[in-house]
Structures are given as structure tokens and as C-alpha cells.
Amino acid sequence: MTESVIQVENLVKRFGETVAVDGIDFSLARGAVAGLLGGNGAGKTTTIAMLLGLLLPSSGSIRILGEDMLRHRHRVLPRMNFSSPYVDLPHRLTVRQNLSVYGRLYGVADPRERIAVLASDLQFKEFLDRPTGNLSAGQKTRVTLAKSLLNEPELLLLDEPTASLDPDTGDWVRGYLQAYRQRTNASILLASHNMGEVERLCGDVLMMRRGKIVDRGAPGELLTRYGRSSLEEVFLDIAREPEAA
């Protein structure tokens, strides 16, 4: 039996009257890459925030790496990490200072060495000593990605990881993530609007709409099921499908 790195059951998040996540269930196996797809407000970011323990679910359960996330999140957090365009690193600190701080917070044995490796891998050695606020959007994305890889996480949660990158750098980052997964057997949950990215990286796709998972499957299965030639067309079919009465 394949070990589940993420096991989510009947997860619900309400903000007042609004139901942002509406009773979703899914699991992610070790070494697997899954994509969360959906339009704006579908509930992708809220789901990721609950997986990280940043938001408390209204109901339901989350087990990550075998631990109940609601009760023992501090046991799990050193083994996972995330990257999101909605969260910044402090602008006034240099890239090196930011990564040093986060390296220590994640318990990295030799932060200096790890930062050097990541700066070389993700090609930002030349701006290690520049204030993070002075970086371009693409440079910031690379640094944020480096932050998310500092502790060599077993589970990586990525929210729009290539949103601000030019096509060439975006493609390179996708290749880097694939290589990282192959090397470490890490699991990756990816929320993205980039269908090409999802098709290339993900073995499984969860389609979200209005807080629910409305369909799921491997990219090829979804294409066959909807009779479409690209995930983008599948996405549009689902997004524009009228609500069931």
C-alpha cells in the first residue's frame, strides 16, 4: 500500500456565511505530484493555508506525514515547506540574511552551505547580498523557491510557483522541481493557473470550483473524459459548466 503524505477528509472552511472550502477529500502519495486547479476563489489557496496550519478548518481532518495537523503541526512543519506569491520575505533584509534566518528556523544544520548550494542551483549568487525588496519579480520568485527548499522538504506546497517568471525561467524552474522530486522522492502539491505546468509536472489533477473538488484524475484521463486536447480546454469546460440545481 502506498503511504499517504497528505490525507484530507471532509475538509470545510467557512468565513462567516461564505463557504470557501466545502467538504473536500483527497490524498497525496509519497513522491507524487498533484495539481490543484481552479479559477479565482475556487478554494485552492485556502486549502493550502489549512494544510500549512495557517488557517483552522471549520471541520474535517488533515493528516500530514502521518500526523494530525491540527494537534501536532509542530512535529510536521520541519519536514514541509511552501512558496506563495501572497507572502513576502522581509524586503529590508538581504537575500542571504533572509535565507539565514529561515535556515535556522527550519533547523538546517549548516545554513551557509545550504544557501550556497541553492544560490548556485537557482542562479541567484550575484544578488545574495542585495536587499530582497530591490529584486525583480522573477528574482523574488527564485528566492522564495529557495526558501521553500532550504530544509529539503518531504512535502512541498507551491502556490503559483512560476507566476512571475518569463517562459524560459519558468520552464527551467519546472525542470528543477522535477529533478528535486526525483532526487528526494518528495511529494508536491501545486496550485496553478498554468495548465502547461500542471500537465508537465502533475500525475494527478484536482479540479476545484466554489470550494468543491468537482473532478480529478491524471491529465490524460481528464483529456479523454472531456474529449479535449488540452487541460486548458478541460479547465474552461469545468469553470463554465452551469451549477447543478
Next chain:
Amino acid sequence: MTGSIISRRGAFLMSLRRIEAMLLRYLYLLQGSWPRVLDLIYWPTIQMVLWGFTSQFFATNSSWVAKASGVLLGAVLLWDVLWRSQLGISLSFLEEMWARNLGNLFATPLRPYEWVLSFFAMSFVRVVIATVPAMLLAIPFYDYSIFSLGLPLIGFFGALMAMGWAVGLVVIALILRYGMGAEGIAWAVIFLLAPVSAVYYPVSALPSWLQAVAMLLPSAHVFEGMRAVMMEHRFPWDRFAAAVLLDLLYLGIGMAAFL
């Protein structure tokens, strides 16, 4: 058994490392911004100059101040310890809000109590940077050394720091609850306590109902204690004990509000 001791020791060391990481984060911020350092030193020094001249004037025109010429200067310098320690806590937290960095921090293994301890450490650093230059400048400027208080100074300093931490934690809890709209409280709240803290006058100068309120504040006991040391040349243990006990109570409330 040995394994469990080793793992407990390991967990303790990791905890220390995370506290160090957060302290480092705030020190980097201070180190990279001279206006922040200048701002820290500026107000305590200006206050000291202003109250130094006022003290000199009152020393020859007020029999109460003449009993101990440094009583006003000592008060203003210790008041800054309280104010800066509270700001040291609140501003460290606000820096994370301004930087939109809370999401990153909350997703790390950093535990709330470790974060609080890093706030305390950074608050101490900020208080030292802010007040020590003013304390030292008062010696050549006004021939007054707050260090002449001797060992009681350490006790007063600690009691005021702890009160500042407690108020700072409550301020953070309010900001977490009500958002950045509550930011102004961080700057203003301590001044609400100033009149009742009897910084520049004895508690007996307050109306009797306010005297009862003052006795609930560690700061009022500290300033009464400071005046007792300077004017009566005795250390009022009862005042000090009251300040410490009230500090423990308010720190407990502050921690509960924050956590």
C-alpha cells in the same frame, strides 16, 4: 531513558536556535537601517535634555526637588525603559505585519513562546540602545548619574521592562484580533498609564480613587521606590515585591492574550 534525555536536549537546542533566528532577524533589520537606530536614541536623549534643564530650575525653586536633584531626571530615564520595552515588543511584531511575513513565519516550526522570547530579547536590546546613551550623557550634562542608584537600578529596570513586555503582548493580541486598525494603540497605550504611574510626582498627589488604581501598576511602585532610594536612602522591599508580583500577573495575562 538516555535517548529521551538526548532528544529533549536536542529539542531544547533547536528551540534556542529558532529564538536566535528571530533575534537575528530583528538585529539584521536594525543593523541595516541607521534611521531606526537614530530614532531609538533620539527621543530618550531629547527628553533627558529637556527634563535636565527643568530639574536644574526646580532644584533651586522647589524644596521637594531640591531634596534630590536627580529625581526628575531619574524618572524620565526610567520612564523610557518602560516605554521602549513595550515598543520593542510591539514594533518587532508590527515589522512582520508591514513586511507581510507572518505567513512564512507561521508555517515554520517556530513556536509562539519562542517568538515571544525573541521579542523579549530584542526589546532588551532596543531598550539598552535607546536609554544607555541618554543615561551616560546626563552625567557630563547635568552632573547626574542614574547609576548612583546602585543595585536597586537593576531591580527597577527589570520591573519596568517586564511591565513593558506585558503591555506589548496585549497590544499584539489586539492587533491580531482587530487588524492594523489597532496599530495606533502600540504608540499611544503607554501614555494612558503615565499619569497613574506617578512618574514625576508621588502617588499621594493623585486623587484617592486614582491612588488605588496606581497601586495596581508595577510602574507606580517602581517610581515610588526610586524616590524612596533617592530621598530617603532606603530600598523599599515592599514596593519592589509588589511590582514583581504585579509584573508576573500582567505577564501571565499578556501571554494568555497573545497565545
